[in-house]
Amino acid sequence: MKLKYNFDLIKEWYDRIDVKFEIIKQLHNRELALLIPSWVKEKEVLITSTRMLRCHNLNHYDFVLKDLRFIERRLPYNFYYSLAQYIYGIPYQNFNDMANRKLVNEEWTKTHLQELEKFDFLLDIDAGDFSEIDSAFESANKVVLRLINLETPFEIRFSGKGFHVVIDEEHFLKNKFYNSLPREHKLMFYSQIAKYFYNTCSEMIDTTIYDFRRVCKLPYSLALYENSVLVCYPFRDYYEFKNFNLDKFRLKDFNIQIKQRGLFELNKFGNVDKLVKRVVDNGKKGI
């Protein structure tokens, strides 16, 4: 397939040692997925999306880059990671015996909930195309200001064509109401939080997919689109987010130091109590 960007730049990005370490840190006991974006129409390319990749150290990372040969094959993979974290991570993958790998993974998808350690909350704010990125930013800003007001600890990240707000489940586990819910209802509650923001802040929030296999764009990976490549970037604080400029995150113009940068939580010492109460109260009012 014909792509308009330079794959050498993409290779150069993923070969950087600082990028490798930042990516590996986030994949501990989580699943890595390499997915072909939906704007690709060629069927033979679409079917190369791969999930159930284990990437907990440099060896795994080098395998993903080298043995899958996605740079040589010019596959426009986007890197995703699972919101679910497992006690022992996902099963070891044997690419020399695909039939067995299929059986192992199918068996694991039936039993993975037993090994689920935690499942983070994600709010996905997506622009339909780049002309709507200002509206997506405005939507994200409304959500961020509301979360700051509710003293909720959260992360805000740029995902390429939108923004992600992520709340670690550890904060929810300290809340009495959330803890009283059975596991399946916790997922429904996440869906209710998303609907609350959908109804009060913006219709650009995706409320459709809340399930235990949900994946999210990996920070510090590249978001590949038809005509551009952008860096998925976690913001350090509200000031950095407020001064968002799309052009700063184009790969060819990206010059922010990311060595040992990690992820950042706003309202670090807050809690989700006010957020939970607000969502429950609004649920009772039918909002």
Add this chain to the structure above:
Amino acid sequence: MWINWLKGWLIMGKREYDYDAERLAEALWIDSRGKIVDVDTFDMYWDDFFKEQGQSNERDVKLKPKVFRHLKNQHPEIRTTRTFKEAGGRDLRRDRKRTAKEVVTRKEDYKSAQRQDLSGLDTKGGKKITAKKPVKRKTFSFVGKRKGKIVYARKTFVVVKGKRQARFRDKRGVFVSVKKKK
């Protein structure tokens, strides 16, 4: 041994398992709060699930039977038959709310009902039926603002002092302001 390596290399990355259908099935079950019992209720909750996002796209339509199969595997009590067989899968609840003189929700009521608006449905079972074209869904493809909230809007036209002008309405039909696309 090397044959297995070759097979692995040849089919590397091929989608062996339909994760999307499985994920959608789980999300749909959770969203319906476990109330899917047959194909009609599955269709109803499917439509509701995608309602907030506007139309479901071609990819979702192709995934629909796979999603139902996944649901059936996980919840064997779901029937693969329809309650309203003659309706052929149309959402009776949606059509009825908009145009019907009498809303029918139970199977027994449907069989005995006479004055119904079965827009686009199979008319073999009913009596005195008026068939109409189903209402087309509008596309909400413009981003606008209403009372500070970011909303999706569709373009409509009004005539003001004899001149045709574009106006944008959100899903509730309320006028919203839309920025011009750059």
